[in-house]
Amino acid sequence: MMGHTHSHDSNLKLNYLDAISEGVPHTHTRACHLLYRLVSKFNKPEVVEVACCFGKATLYLAAAAKCQGGSVSSVDIAEYLWEGRSATDLLRQADLLDICRITFGRDARWYLLDLFRQRRGQWIDLAYLDLSHTVEVDSFVALALWTHMQPGGILVFDDLDWVPAENGLVNKDLSEPTISHVQVIFDYISGLHDVAERDAWGQEEVAWRWGFLRKRHISGADAVPLRDLLRGLE
Numbered sequence: 004m005m006g007h008t009h010s011h012d013s014n015l016k017l018n019y020l021d022a023i024s025e026g027v028p029h030t031h032t033r034a035c036h037l038l039y040r041l042v043s044k045f046n047k048p049e050v051v052e053v054a055c056c057f058g059k060a061t062l063y064l065a066a067a068a069k070c071q072g073g074s075v076s077s078v079d080i081a082e083y084l085w086e087g088r089s090a091t092d093l094l095r096q097a098d099l100l101d102i103c104r105i106t107f108g109r110d111a112r113w114y115l116l117d118l119f120r121q122r123r124g125q126w127i128d129l130a131y132l133d134l135s136h137t138v139e140v141d142s143f144v145a146l147a148l149w150t151h152m153q154p155g156g157i158l159v160f161d162d163l164d165w166v167p168a169e170n171g172l173v174n175k176d177l178s179e180p181t182i183s184h185v186q187v188i189f190d191y192i193s194g195l196h197d198v199a200e201r202d203a204w205g206q207e208e209v210a211w212r213w214g215f216l217r218k219r220h221i222s223g224a225d226a227v228p229l230r231d232l233l234r235g236l237e
């Protein structure tokens with residue numbers, strides 16, 4: 004009974020968020036729903052998003068974090084408007100500005116260096132990486148986020164399938180035109196000693212893949228397997 008009520012409430016909430024963000028790029032709405040469900044699994048979740056752009060995913064991350072008594076920190080190198088509305092406007096409309104702090108106009112590497120010098124240790128429950136499409140920025144940011152994930156925390160990568168020659172401009176100095184650097188970074192971090200689980204989602208659902216890494220629990224706790232969380236089987 005409680006489960007039924009809970010899922011009814013979260014469907015209502017998702018409908019409300021979908022209405023606020025209707026037509027706003029970039030993260031696919033189904034991926035936003037998944038992010039919402041994942042954040043909802045944590046108690047007082049500490050969420051970090053890099054980067055927010057128009058605030059589509061930010062809205063869902065912040066709504067789930069607020070329900071669970073948590074907070075969101077996000078950044079973008081610029082503040083963008085989609086049909087006259089910024090990320091801040093979306094959050095204001097959903098009454099989420101109190102628990103979500105966005106820093107605009109800062110490079111993600113400097114932003115994280117500031118954040119992690121202030122807050123050392125492992126404190127992030129979920130981080131969403133949807134960034135620059137350049138290896139030099141994404142590699143530092145991914146590793147810095149991973150370093151500060153809590154045991155049991157989940158690091159989410161958008162753009163496993165992003166290949167410069169097919170999906171965007173090639174930076175001639177630094178890119179490998181036919182290689183997805185996000186996939187390579189994901190594979191690299193997957194092999195570190197403190198990774199408990201690795202999975203991908205989205206190929207069948209929206210023909211674009213997101214990568215998920217969960218940090219090992221110190222206790223080896225009995226968490227729901229990541230693959231069940233991703234497929235709503237928990």
Ligand SMILES: C[S@@+](CC[C@H](N)C(=O)[O-])C[C@H]1O[C@@H](n2cnc3c(N)ncnc32)[C@H](O)[C@@H]1O
Nearest residue numbers: 028029030054056059060080110111133134135
């Ligand atoms: C694909 S968008 C993010 C979309 C967002 N997650 C959503 O759900 O709509 C990528 C963003 O990364 C930002 N970005 C690129 N390089 C950056 C950097 N070095 N530091 C901070 N933000 C950066 C861009 O300005 C852009 O808004």
